[in-house]
Amino acid sequence: AKELGRNNFQFYTSEMNERALERLRLEGDLRLALERNEFQLYYQPQVDLNTREIVGVEALIRWQHPELGMVPPVRFISLAEETGLIVPIGNWVIAEACRQTRLWLDAGFGPLRTAVNLSARQFAQEDLAQSIATALERSGLPSASLEIELTESLVMADVDHAIGILREMKTLGVQLSIDDFGTGYSSLSYLKRFPIDVLKIDRSFVNDITIDPDDAAIVSSIISLAHSLRLQVIAEGVETAEQLSYLRQHGCDHMQGYFFSRPLTADAMTQMLRDGVRL
Ligand code: C2E
Ligand code: CA
Ligand code: CA
Ligand code: CA
Numbered sequence: 001a002k003e004l005g006r007n008n009f010q011f012y013t014s015e016m017n018e019r020a021l022e023r024l025r026l027e028g029d030l031r032l033a034l035e036r037n038e039f040q041l042y043y044q045p046q047v048d049l050n051t052r053e054i055v056g057v058e059a060l061i062r063w064q065h066p067e068l069g070m071v072p073p074v075r076f077i078s079l080a081e082e083t084g085l086i087v088p089i090g091n092w093v094i095a096e097a098c099r100q101t102r103l104w105l106d107a108g109f110g111p112l113r114t115a116v117n118l119s120a121r122q123f124a125q126e127d128l129a130q131s132i133a134t135a136l137e138r139s140g141l142p143s144a145s146l147e148i149e150l151t152e153s154l155v156m157a158d159v160d161h162a163i164g165i166l167r168e169m170k171t172l173g174v175q176l177s178i179d180d181f182g183t184g185y186s187s188l189s190y191l192k193r194f195p196i197d198v199l200k201i202d203r204s205f206v207n208d209i210t211i212d213p214d215d216a217a218i219v220s221s222i223i224s225l226a227h228s229l230r231l232q233v234i235a236e237g238v239e240t241a242e243q244l245s246y247l248r249q250h251g252c253d254h255m256q257g258y259f260f261s262r263p264l265t266a267d268a269m270t271q272m273l274r275d276g277v278r279l
Contacts, residue, residue: 023079029065030076030085034092038064041096042263043114045272046234046256049248052279054272056113056147058256059097060263061089081121090122091131098139098146100266105145109273113175115147120154129168136172143173147198150176152184155194163193170195177234182222191229199226203237206257210242220250227251244279 033039043057063071080086093116101114122128136143148169155162155178166176177198178191182205191199201222208215219235226233235247238257247255260279264272 034088040064043269044256044263045261046254047260047279048254049252058115061093081119086119086121095135098135098141101145102139102141113145113147115149117149123154133172147175147177149179151179166195198232201235206235206237206243209246223250223252
């Protein structure tokens with residue numbers, strides 16, 4: 001039994017070593033990925049539930065690794081965050097999203113708003129507002145066509161600092177939204193203090209609205225809350241017609257999810273804008 005335990009232990013350590021090695025390797029590759037042009041933005045359309053038109057997209061990063069293939073963000077964003085690489089990567093995301101959105105506006109597909117996700121490390125950067133301003137200038141994108149998604153935990157970590165940065169970003173004219181709303185530890189009073197425009201209802205609530213009365217109640221309450229604070233509200237992770245109809249009945253403004261479309265390459269997104277797909 002003793003022997004077996006020992007073997008188990010050895011088996012365990014070698015597996016942990018392997019994991020550590022894989023991480024190290026991924027980290028090395030991640031450092032090179034920007035200059036090697038291995039990142040790509042996918043775009044998931046957001047639909048207005050009244051007009052049934054595409055009103056915006058969310059930009060979602062993908063890493064085309066030379067050997068591993070497509071690496072999803074869950075596998076490298078936290079690594080990028082820990083190593084600080086998220087700052088240059090995040091700047092690339094903002095610049096690329098602005099560039100692509102400007103192309104869509106030039107092609108006559110506007111008005112259209114592109115949302116990008118911001119990480120905690122980026123949010124802590126002193127020159128965040130400046131780098132957003134630079135990206136807007138270089139691309140010639142109207143600032144109202146850029147939306148910045150922030151999570152509750154990100155803004156709640158240091159409320160006074162957050163309010164300062166959010167105000168700077170509002171001065172630029174960009175739209176601000178709270179992502180994954182309802183999952184963080186938040187006090188509702190901050191909604192009043194933060195200069196935000198949009199609440200994004202987290203997928204976990206949307207998922208069960210048609211089977212769990214509690215989730216249904218939470219979602220309809222978030223919609224009412226948002227509207228009484230004069231905020232727009234968007235539901236993410238909408239996968240079924242039943243979820244969609246519940247959201248529509250309760251006055252949700254926008255929706256995003258596999259039911260309408262998965263995230264698409266820029267080319268596929270352009271095609272969808274051209275075809276004018278309707279819900
Ligand atoms: P998120 O910001 O909550 O993004 C939504 C995620 O839900 C995306 O996963 C999207 O593909 C997925 N999704 C959309 N509709 C549905 C649906 O109907 N059902 C289900 N099951 N999933 C749906 P993705 O692209 O894998 O991104 C995962 C997370 O990675 C994002 O969550 C975000 O936190 C992070 N992320 C992605 N791109 C970036 C980026 O450029 N910068 C930063 N900092 N984080 C990013
Ligand atoms: Ca998001
Ligand atoms: Ca989200
Ligand atoms: Ca999420």
